[in-house]
Ligand code: HEM
């Protein structure tokens with residue numbers, strides 16, 4: 271158990287939008303209301319795929335003020351880790367699944383005089399929620415949305431119908447492209463840029479804006495903090511005299527707990543230092559992900575933060 | 591358990607008192623016999639029954655009088671409550687968080703009825719019964735943050751989160767340990783912590799900020815902080831230092847037991863869902879030395895902590911001059927016996943004073 275409690279939801283709608291994108295609607299199993307959230311937030315959806323639990327983050331696209339249901343849109347990725355394929359193939363109306371509380375790593379800067387949104391493909395989803403939030407507060411925004419083709423333009427009709435003056439759509443297959451330099455040039459003082467889309471697009475927008483002298487804090491982008499799985503590995507717990515297996519999609523801390531060993535923790539996010547554990551012996555490489563240990567401690571091979579860090583190699587013996 | 595609200599003052603005649611129950615649930619901040627700054631944070635998910643950790647926003651016997659004191663501070667100095675324009679949404683978040691929490695946790699004292707955006711709030715201890723439209727400021731007598739924090743014990747920093755930092759862009763600060771909202775408004779986490787000794791060098795603030803930025807909706811956290819206050823004063827602000835600073839010189843070996851108070855802050859952290867801001871309630875609990883000494887464990891431990899506290903901390907906390915007198919008093923309650931771990935008084939198991 272890490273962080274906030276999870277939420278049990280029932281799938282109440284599955285709507286294919288086009289060849290690649292399907293929308294899912296979730297309502298709380300227990301009845302009552304879901305937590306509110308802020309535009310740009312995502313939820314982590316847990317999928318029970320046989321023995322494996324897959325966890326994928328998806329932006330919430332519904333109205334942040336609507337607590338009766340959440341909606342997400344999932345683009346099928348035939349090459350990815352399998353989560354989106356699983357959603358498309360195996361999730362249907364009536365299924366019960368578990369999602370996390372909303373987390374926002376892409377929130378609006380509410381000081382902005384104007385919000386300039388740039389979306390590519392499925393990157394449109396967080397903006398749908400942000401637009402609802404801004405409309406309620408009479409915020410000033412403008413959206414530039416680039417899609418592969420009309421057929422794959424998710425929510426284009428909805429956006430252009432409801433906000434004809436604020437939305438500009440560009441189709442790759444019609445050789446339409448955002449004239450970024452001019453767009454950025456013409457913005458009033460106090461404008462903030464938000465970009466969500468393929469990595470290439472994010473880099474392009476951030477690069478151009480920086481080049482044009484935009485302050486760093488006025489450029490926002492969604493860098494999806496996908497769950498960090500890794501190869502399975504084996505660990506010997508010296509004090510409790512146990513040998514445990516850490517699965518692909520569980521943390522070392524979770525595996526220790528699963529073995530019935532009581533290990534200290536607070537944040538489970540690599541920041542508080544509570545779970546710091548001494549390494550007695552190892553042969554292999556650490557994958558340190560915490561913010562707690564200093565660089566030289568990481569290099570020393572003497573400590574590990576099991577809430578976030580992993581190991582690859584033959585032997586790992588911990589003082590636990 | 592029903593709460594009997596005290597009629598008491600935190601100024602002039604200082605009629606503030608802790609009942610036996612309040613002493614038993616006092617958040618003694620030391621879990622061992624020494625103290626140093628640390629990233630001492632844990633999840634805020636309840637705690638032992640009737641402890642100050644049990645509810646999301648603890649309401650105790652001082653509630654009504656504390657709110658009266660806050661109103662007096664605000665009448666003298668309206669700048670104790672400020673909210674930059676972009677923080678109004680966070681103010682609504684806070685109002686919602688407190689109203690929902692209090693009405694669920696204390697249904698006999700607070701009630702919230704919601705019909706869409708038409709809200710009806712009843713605060714029985716303060717005799718308030720208001721109907722308003724959620725998210726419409728014109729339907730409340732104050733802005734949302736001010737409205738609800740005039741009805742909730744503790745100071746409130748409402749932080750905006752952006753650019754991987756937290757910004758003190760709103761707050762209600764009337765019970766502070768010698769820092770000023772008017773000075774800190776608009777500052778970020780490192781700027782407002784600049785005066786704190788030793789903690790920067792130990793990397794505490796860098797780590798603490800990382801933790802705070804990651805606090806999730808539905809997963810609040812908490813920590814304890816402490817200082818010393820002569821007389822049960824809530825408002826120890828720099829703005830009023832000329833009034834209370836001098837009282838530190840009025841301590842004598844005869845009156846120290848009743849005048850010297852350990853001041854403990856229960857600091858909690860909640861993510862605010864609609865604004866993605868963070869609220870940092872700082873709830874102040876006061877307990878006189880003589881009341882603390884009713885617990886043998888606390889007596890032994892407080893003596894050892896104060897004796898061994900680094901000079902920089904005693905100076906920053908403003909009691910370096912009075913430390914010798916404190917130690918004279920406290921040493922009488924330390925017989926050298928070992929103490930058990932943890933902050934709880936352990937009245938049943940800790941041996942009585944052997945002196
Ligand atoms: C966002 C939440 C926080 C706010 C708004 C806040 C605010 C403050 C302020 C205004 C002061 C007084 C500084 C002065 O002398 O002017 C202070 C002191 C301090 N803060 Fe924070 N703080 C926060 C979180 C934290 C956290 C998470 C930690 C550490 C884990 C921390 C550690 C300290 C320490 C050690 C002091 C010195 C207190 C003393 O010795 O009495 N703060 N804080």
Ligand code: FES
Nearest residue numbers: 538540543545577
């Ligand atoms: S639990 Fe906080 S660093 Fe691991």
